[in-house]
Amino acid sequence: MEIEALIFDVFGTLVDWRSGVAAEVKRAFAGRADAPDALAFADAWRAEYDPAMARIRDGDRGYVPLDDLHLENLDRVLAAFGLSDALDGPARAALNRAWEKLPPWHDTVPGLDALRERRIVAPCSNGSIALMTRLARFAGLRWDCVLGADIARDYKPSPAVYLAACAALRLPPERVMMVAAHNRDLAAARAAGLRTGFFPRPREHGPGQTTDLVPEQDWEVIASDLQDLARQMAGAGGVGGRILHDQVDS
């Protein structure tokens, strides 16, 4: 298995969007009597995510970056919570940047750094380049480049997104591994010809999570977390050279 690049799902797989968004909701409503339940608000905001992208995947709407979809969805969630007039425009824009301020899971940064020693690492997220860039600075994710929806002008799980990432790296899909805590993401990547790596994030949706607790296919690598995946990949004979003043290809 000669994997030269690993591309990653980010929301849920590498960062804890639920806690991070809830913290920013709390901050936005600090000291106010109309403050919503922050975790419920985060869940509701996230629930608008896939339907908003589906319209674009289905061709009913041209490509719009996720930052803009998030802001539209925020308006809907505020309305659903009876808070349509609670935040003015600048306050909504500030809260929308919650998605740039999500904490990494404990194994994310060391796991990513270990993998980057020998292979190209890049996000392949539905987040825009702008969002991924600022989130990486916040969370300490060291990427080699930023791939994903903006490059393809389409949203996962459309095959175009995975294939655009491989094309941008000038690698055939079989030399690229998609890493995600979501079986659906990996199924689409595998269908596009990529290799796949899975580990669960059993608290992504909170204590009552019922989805993505186990691998649903025989993904090429199945791990307990990102550091475990890095350990397994270390023995897999990578072809990339070590970083820093050494060539990438041997």
Added chain:
Amino acid sequence: MEIEALIFDVFGTLVDWRSGVAAEVKRAFAGRADAPDALAFADAWRAEYDPAMARIRDGDRGYVPLDDLHLENLDRVLAAFGLSDALDGPARAALNRAWEKLPPWHDTVPGLDALRERRIVAPCSNGSIALMTRLARFAGLRWDCVLGADIARDYKPSPAVYLAACAALRLPPERVMMVAAHNRDLAAARAAGLRTGFFPRPREHGPGQTTDLVPEQDWEVIASDLQDLARQMAGAGGVGGRILHDQVDS
């Protein structure tokens, strides 16, 4: 001057393409009687660079990544040196990767790291995402994301390339500074509304260089090298937060 992101020319400005390409030419012809003058070969290869892009900028050809233009140009240069039959396909492809193995100038890595502390940094090069990604790993350039020709599907100095970089970061051009050792690159960036930073690379073209020895306009920052530019920017009141577990925007 509230600069939130710095985008960089790479070939010449941050890395020494002439020495790096010459070293790979020497390696490709090691121990052979038909070895060309390596620096002359590097200069000839680089001389094909702008004409090849000009056809695409002018609309005479669709977008083709620089990796492919470099390989086409290599064939022309080999022919010009009477070496059309000297290297087989795999050897040409290997030599073409010389552009991924260029050494940084002495001030590049510390200057870039200093600037990255408070601002987003990204290449805005005519090199592809694949080329910039592998070159960054080789040369130790730590980027937040990779922008440039591939994002715009056009070549500098077309305004589309600078504007696509700003759009990808969701920043207005006046919050972005283009940094280059080439006056022509900065003139185009300024015309597109970006801020500009210059320092000379008086040995980019070897000891007899006559171009870009001095700034030809009143660029917003004029420095002696990248570390000097970083020192000047440190006093310029950046708006970006420090990296790692701290938000980018205040």
